[in-house]
Amino acid sequence: MIYEFEDFTLDTGLFELRRGGDPVPVEPQVFELLSLLVARHDSVVGKDDILDTVWNGRFVSDAALSSRIKAVRQALGDSGAEQRLIRTVHRRGFRFVGAVRERCEESQIGPSANGTEVLAPARTDTPGETEMIAEALMERPAIAVLPFYDATDGAGGSYLADGLTEELIAALSAWRWFPVISRNTSFRYRGDMQTAPEIGRAIGARYLVTGSLQRAGDSIRVNAALVDAVEDRQLWSASFRRGLRDVFEVEEEIAHEVVNTLEPEVHTAEVQRIMRKAPDDSCAWDLAMRAAWHANRSSFTDFDEAERLAGEAAALDPAWSFPLSLIAMARFQRAMRSWSSSAAHTAFADTLEAACRALEVDRNSWMAHALAGVGELWTNLHYDRALDHIRQAVKLNPSAAWCYHFGGCICGFAGELDTAIAHQSRVFRVDPAYPYTAVVEADLALWSMLADDLDRSLAHISRSVEWDPSYGRGWQRFVSLHGLRGDREQSDRGLRRLAELKQPVDRDYMITTYPFRDPAHRETFFRGLRLAGINL
Numbered sequence: 001m002i003y004e005f006e007d008f009t010l011d012t013g014l015f016e017l018r019r020g021g022d023p024v025p026v027e028p029q030v031f032e033l034l035s036l037l038v039a040r041h042d043s044v045v046g047k048d049d050i051l052d053t054v055w056n057g058r059f060v061s062d063a064a065l066s067s068r069i070k071a072v073r074q075a076l077g078d079s080g081a082e083q084r085l086i087r088t089v090h091r092r093g094f095r096f097v098g099a100v101r102e103r104c105e106e107s108q109i110g111p112s113a114n115g116t117e118v119l120a121p122a123r124t125d126t127p128g129e130t131e132m133i134a135e136a137l138m139e140r141p142a143i144a145v146l147p148f149y150d151a152t153d154g155a156g157g158s159y160l161a162d163g164l165t166e167e168l169i170a171a172l173s174a175w176r177w178f179p180v181i182s183r184n185t186s187f188r189y190r191g192d193m194q195t196a197p198e199i200g201r202a203i204g205a206r207y208l209v210t211g212s213l214q215r216a217g218d219s220i221r222v223n224a225a226l227v228d229a230v231e232d233r234q235l236w237s238a239s240f241r242r243g244l245r246d247v248f249e250v251e252e253e254i255a256h257e258v259v260n261t262l263e264p265e266v267h268t269a270e271v272q273r274i275m276r277k278a279p280d281d282s283c284a285w286d287l288a289m290r291a292a293w294h295a296n297r298s299s300f301t302d303f304d305e306a307e308r309l310a311g312e313a314a315a316l317d318p319a320w321s322f323p324l325s326l327i328a329m330a331r332f333q334r335a336m337r338s339w340s341s342s343a344a345h346t347a348f349a350d351t352l353e354a355a356c357r358a359l360e361v362d363r364n365s366w367m368a369h370a371l372a373g374v375g376e377l378w379t380n381l382h383y384d385r386a387l388d389h390i391r392q393a394v395k396l397n398p399s400a401a402w403c404y405h406f407g408g409c410i411c412g413f414a415g416e417l418d419t420a421i422a423h424q425s426r427v428f429r430v431d432p433a434y435p436y437t438a439v440v441e442a443d444l445a446l447w448s449m450l451a452d453d454l455d456r457s458l459a460h461i462s463r464s465v466e467w468d469p470s471y472g473r474g475w476q477r478f479v480s481l482h483g484l485r486g487d488r489e490q491s492d493r494g495l496r497r498l499a500e501l502k503q504p505v506d507r508d509y510m511i512t513t514y515p516f517r518d519p520a521h522r523e524t525f526f527r528g529l530r531l532a533g534i535n536l
Contacts, residue, residue, distance in 0.1 A: 003038045005085070005098040008076065010038055017075060029054050030071040037072070037086060037096040046093040069094060134398050134422075138429055141206035144181035145169045146199070147190040148222075149212040161213055162187075163289025164222070168209065173399040180399040181205050182431030183296070200229025203432055207235075219243050287313035288323050295330045298435075300337070306330040321362035328354035328371040336436075348378040366396035370406050383414040383517050394423075401431035405440055412447045415518040420447045438468035445477050449484065449528070450521045457481050465497075472503030473513075479505075480528030491532035505529065507536045 003010040009018045012035050017024040026034070032054050037045055050065065069086065072078075078085045085098040145168050150161035166183055173180045185203050192199065196208055211224035225237040291309035294302040307330045313323035328351050335347040352375025358368035373389035376382045390407040397403060408424030411417075424440050424447075434440065441464035448457035461481055464474040479494035498505060510529070516522040526536050 001039070002103050004101040004103070005038070010035065012039075024075055026075050027071065029068055030075065033068050034072045034075070037094060038100060041096040041098070041100045044089045044093045044095045050093070134394055134404075134426060138179055138426055142179040142181055142204055142430070143172060143207040143209065144186050144199075144203055144205035145172065145209040146192075147187050148210075148224075149191070151212050151214045152216075159290045159293045160215070160220075160286075162293055163285075164211075164213060166289075166292060170397075172209075173397050178207075179430050182399075182401045182434070184401070184435055185431050185433040188433050195232065196227045196229045197232050204429065206230055284313040284317035284320060284323070287316070288320075288326060291323065291326045291330075295326055295333065300334060303330045303334045319361060321358045321365045321368060324354055324358035324361060325365050325367040325371070328352075328358060328368060332371055332374065346379070348375045351375045352379050364396055366393045366400060366403065369393035369396065370400065370402050373410055374406050377410050377413065377515065381515055383410070386410045387414055387416075399430050401427045401434050404430070405434070405436060405443075408440070408443055408447070412443060412450075413515050413517060415516070415521065417447045417451045421451070438464045438471045438474055441467065442471065442474035442477050445474075445481065446525070449477065449481050450524055454481065454485055458485070469497070470501065472498060472501045475501065475503065476505060476510075476529075477525075479532045479534070480525050483528035483530070483532030484524075486531070488532075495532065495534075505534050510536065 001012050003012075007020050008024075009016075009021075011018070017026055017031065017034065033050060036050065036053050047065065054068070069088075073086055076085050083097075085096060087095050087097045089095055145165055148161040148165045150158040152158075165186070169180055169183055169186070181203055189199055189203075194202070200206065200208060206229060208227045208229050209224065210227060211222060213220055213222045220242055222240045222242070223237070224240070226235045227233070228235055287309045291306045291313060294306035294309065307327050310323040310326040310330065314320070314327070317323075331351040331354055332348065335351060351371050355368045355372035355375055358365050359372060362368070369389045370393040373386045373393065376386040376389060387410055390403065390410050393400070393403045394407060404423040404426045408420040408427075410420075411423060412420035421444060424444050427434050427440050428437075441460045445457045445460035445464060448454075448460060457477075458481060461474065461478050464471065465478055468474065475494050475497045479491050479498065482488075482491035482494060510526070511522075514522065514525060516525070530536055
């Protein structure tokens with residue numbers, strides 16, 4: 001919903017407060033409190049309602065509540081004395097008294113492959129705006145969160161430690177002040193004995209967050225530190241003791257301190273933070289962290305277990321979107337490893353279904369938007385809806401390698417070659433150990449080939465087939481490229497490899513699995529295959 005009052009615009013879908021078109025920085029709880037007051041401007045909002053909405057029912061002091069009300073007023077240029085927009089109603093609560101105009105986001109509704117209605121985001125930005133966000137982020141120094149050590153009984157790694165690490169990566173990504181190295185790369189350094197400068201150089205990170213945790217019954221103690229990897233100097237450290245139910249508070253506090261420490265060095269005007277909801281049930285969090293651990297592994301058994309655990313978490317807390325996004329991710333991982341020519345249009349239908357369910361709960365889940373974009377492309381061939389999803393995903397989390405991988409694929413097949421190349425070139429900036437490296441390199445080879453840059457295409461496809469010689473779609477592009485280059489020896493080599501892999505190259509398969517929006521792009525790709533000797 002979008003609310004307008006005076007010269008302010010409050011966009012609850014994008015978690016943005018703007019004044020005269022310019023963003024107004026507000027903290028997450030301040031934004032949520034303002035949203036509650038504005039949405040209920042026709043009534044007085046009591047303290048209990050505020051605690052339920054902003055603090056999830058947890059008790060907080062009157063001083064904490066007063067500080068949030070003061071912060072809301074400061075963001076609006078109001079004051080406790082003037083009370084131009086927010087009026088204190090003695091012993092009852094607070095009321096937003098400004099004139100409010102409401103307008104809904106324009107959503108797109110469309111049928112999925114199984115006939116159900118699925119959601120798509122309104123077009124909330126332009127391709128140029130999304131690119132500006134990504135470009136500005138990539139120019140700043142990167143930060144990496146190394147896997148926290150579980151010191152309980154000398155366990156080393158555990159789903160609880162991994163879960164806290166992943167949540168901290170997500171929290172820092174939400175600040176959007178600097179690129180955050182992806183978990184795939186960070187987790188390679190679990191227990192690594194290299195120095196901070198060595199790790200920083202290896203993964204391209206200026207700053208490292210390290211930590212450990214120790215459990216005792218239902219409580220947890222977390223130690224965390226921020227290190228400048230270039231100067232090999234500790235910038236900040238702290239220790240936190242909380243109940244397991246309050247692990248989200250620990251992650252929020254660590255993220256807040258890290259950002260406050262780095263702020264003078266980042267020099268950015270953007271202070272927007274995306275609000276993230278903690279689960280109401282601590283068991284749901286526990287199940288979701290275990291599901292995330294399985295979803296990031298590589299076996300079908302793990303994917304099944306991830307979906308089972310995430311389903312249990314979603315049942316315990318239906319208002320938390322993260323478990324539903326994990327189900328979509330597990331289905332995506334399964335589809336990537338079992339995709340066949342006969343199931344090209346249905347392989348990602350289950351992914352789309354789960355992603356749309358997650359978006360029904362939370363329209364601002366970057367993971368759900370990214371996965372829904374893939375589903376819309378491959379299931380429905382709906383390019384515009386897929387593009388809207390991926391632009392929203394990048395805007396919500398411009399540090400996610402998945403967003404750039406999926407965004408490149410969607411933009412490339414939609415005909416936006418320059419954007420596709422820009423997106424997928426960023427994958428390795430935030431995740432040097434990205435698990436689908438061969439796929440991304442093969443995609444970059446394809447977009448470069450269609451852009452008539454055959455030399456750059458050759459460099460990418462050479463890296464793809466070297467990285468994963470069993471990736472058949474990489475060899476298809478290898479054959480087409482060498483057909484266009486007139487190199488019959490290399491195209492024959494590619495054809496032999498396709499035969500060894502039993503990878504089909506018939507016309508129906510190629511049309512189905514290469515959904516080019518621009519007929520000229522399909523013709524270029526097919527012409528290379530024909531020149532290599534394939535009858536299409």
